[in-house]
Amino acid sequence: MNLADIKKLSDLARIDMSNEEMEGIAKNFDSILAYVGQVEEASKLIDKESEVKDSQNYKLHNIMREDVATNNRGEYTDKILEDAPDTLDGFIKVKQIL
Amino acid sequence: MIDLRTLTIKKAHEHLKNGDFSVTDLVNEYLKVIKEKNNEINAYVEVYSDISEQVKIAEDMFKNGTATLMTGIPVALKDNMLFEGHIASASSHMLENYKATYDSSIVKQLKDQGVVFLGRTNMDEFAMGSSTETSAYGNTKNPLDTSRVPGGSSGGAVASLAMDGALVSLGSDTGGSIRQPAAFCGLVGLKPTYGAVSRFGIISMGSSLDQVGPFGKNVEDAEILFNAINAYDEKDSTSVKKEERIAPLPLKKKIGVPRSFLSGDGIDKEILKNFEESCQKLEKAGYQIVDISLPLIKYSLAVYYIICPAEVSSNLARYDGIRYGLHAEADKLYEVYTKSRGKGFGKEVRRRILLGTYILSYGYYDAYYNTAIKVRNAIKEELKNAFLDVDAIITPTSPLMPFKFGEKLEDPISMYLADLFSVPANIADIPAISIPSGKNNEGLPFSLHIMAPLFREDILFAIGKDFEKQV
Structure with missing residues (x-):
């Protein structure tokens, strides 16, 4: 990992960071990735048969609720806007996009 | 004077019921301790300003006969639990002014039972850490030895209890954040089964791993607080309905020890010696201890450290x-x-x-x-x-004794290793508890870690109580 790799990640993650910090992270990443790379070794210990069974056992499914209104219009608006840094006429105000 | 050191939920409840002291008296005792000790320990980042209103509700419940075991019990929250109208910041600058617009389900459940929330406690920022040193509110000191960390990430929640600044407290555990600080401060900490306690209104870290659970001075207190929040919640889509939870079966009184997992590098020798003594104590309590082989658990x-950062991001x-x-x-x-981030x-x-x-x-x-x-x-x-063969699996809770401030902060891998024994329970969704198992020459606590099958917290409480009697 080098500075350019970390710079790209900080852009993707939308986090402003100093070069000094990114250099430190580049160093940390090499040791962290070497450590977590052990999963590759672990996956070789798993036999194919149990792997198929596992993927069936641990299949995720969505939990849905009925598509109905759960509150009255505007019920929470004031409360929520209280936490917003910038508001205008009952809306949250944002900066120019482009 | 109420002896807070030996006070339990049941004892407090009896006294409140008999009128030996009132909820006001009890809460004032705790507030006195907080005033005296919190400046140094920094367990609480905020003591709530509406305590007297909460106390009034609890006292009314005693008067009109609707009080339950938890009514009037002073509880500390972790700073990642939403309590309407109060700040919940995850101990981050990002949320230092964030006022919760609703109650988390656990807060609502406990409010209904008349609990008194004293305040919110310090934690590693967004629960990322094992020492509470990453908090934006500064370090929390271990009340047993103030030169050492209290563990983390729920370090403030455990320290509030260890300094007698609350009767019980709540933490959250993604890789050991309840059990490891409990071990560092000589208390009991439970991570329930994934899906047992609602996470609605808890600031998320790793959503496939996070669980909320109790701290207590003993197993019974942890059990009572767990029972008070152990409920299905339709607002948390990972919450499991009561009828889908596995029904309790009688114990075989057989406990497994994954020997090869205990032989890795970086595990304190003193801890291993104490662990062998704990095994003997359990044998004395009538349990059969057997070696088991778990070749994958060490991974x-x-x-x-792949799944958690992925979910964090x-x-x-x-x-x-x-x-x-x-902003x-x-x-x-x-x-x-x-710039905001x-x-x-x-x-x-x-x-x-x-x-x-x-x-x-x-x-990648x-x-x-x-x-x-x-x-x-x-x-x-x-x-x-x-x-299928054993009721429970035991290890030490932490491979390390409580360490000093700054010792591990710059080396992420050595900090991450603090969770070696606690992480498997999060990975496998199963419940696990940490229980004090004695102290070393310096007075620092040892801790035994017990894991049980899904929704079998009852096994942890049963073994835990038998073990407590031997220590």
């Missing part, structure tokens, strides 16, 4: 400086994002978000994330099979 920590994407939380001024929207998040949080972003990026997703999921499922299967 749990590597799996964790997507969960924390919501903090954009627009709707709530820290940095800039001309363009994009810069509002990058750069300023709002601390160093460890930034590091983990970047790590998760890398793990989930094109070209399969090698890291998908492989980790495959190994995670195999670890679940390995533990499920082990529980």
Whole structure:
């Protein structure tokens, strides 16, 4: 990992960071990735048969609720806007996009 | 004078019922201790200003006969639990002004039972850490030895209890954040089964791993607080309905020890010696201790440090400086994002978000994330099979004794290793408890870690109580 790799990640993650910090992270990443790379070794210990069974056992499914209104219009608006840094006429105000 | 050191929920309840002291008296005793000790220990980051109103509700419940075991019990919350009208900041600059607009389900359940919330306690920022040193509110000291960390991430919650600043407290546990601090401060900490306690209104870290659980001075208190929040909640889609939970079966009184897991590098010799003594104590209490082989369990920590940062990077994407939380001024929207996030998040949080972003990026997703999921499922299967033969599996709670401030902060891998024994329970969704198992020459606590099958917290309480009698 080098500075350019970390710079790209900080852009993707939308986090402003100093070069000094990114250099430190580049160093940390090499040791962290070497450590977590052990999963590759672990996956070789798993036999194919149990792997198929596992993927069936641990299949995720969505939990849905009925598509109905759960509150009255505007019920929470004031409360929520209280936490917003910038508001205008009952809306949250944002900066120019482009 | 109420003797807070030996006070339990049941004792407090009896006294409140008999009128030996009132909820006001009890709460005032705790507030006195907080005033005296919190400046140094820094367990609480805020003591709530509406305590007297909460006390009044509890006293009314005693008067009109609707009081339950938890009514009037002073409880400390972790700073990542939403309590309407109060700040919940996850001990981050990002949320230091965030006022909760609703109650988390656990707060609501406990409010209905007349609990008195004293305040919110310090934690590692967004629960990322094992020492509470990454908090934006400064360090929390271990009340047993103030030169040492209290563990983390629920370090404030455990310290509030260890300094007698609350009767019980609540923490959250993603990789050991309840059990490891309990071990460092000589208390009991429980991570319930994934899906047992609602996470609605808890600030998310790793959503496939997070669980909320209790701290107590003994197993009974932890059990009572767990029972008070152990409920299905339709607002948490990972909450499991009562009828889908496995019904309790009689104990075989057989406990497994994964020997090869205990022989790795970096495990304190003193801890291993204490663990052998704990095994003998359990034998004396009538349990059969057998060696079991779990070849995959040692990979749990590597799996964790893939899955957790991946989930962190997507969960924390919501903090954009627009709707709530820290907002940095800039001309363009994009810069509002990058500057708010750069300023709002601390160093460890930034590091983990970047790590998760890398793990989930094109070209690395399969090698890291998908492989980790495959190994995670195999670890679940390995533990499920082990529980066909034994009631529970034991290890030490932490491979390390409580360490000094700054000792591990600059070396992430050595900090991550603090979770070696606690992480498998999160990976496999199973419940686990940490229980004090004696002290060393310096007065620092040892701790035994017990894991049980899904929804079998009852096994942990049964073994835990038998073990407590031997210590």
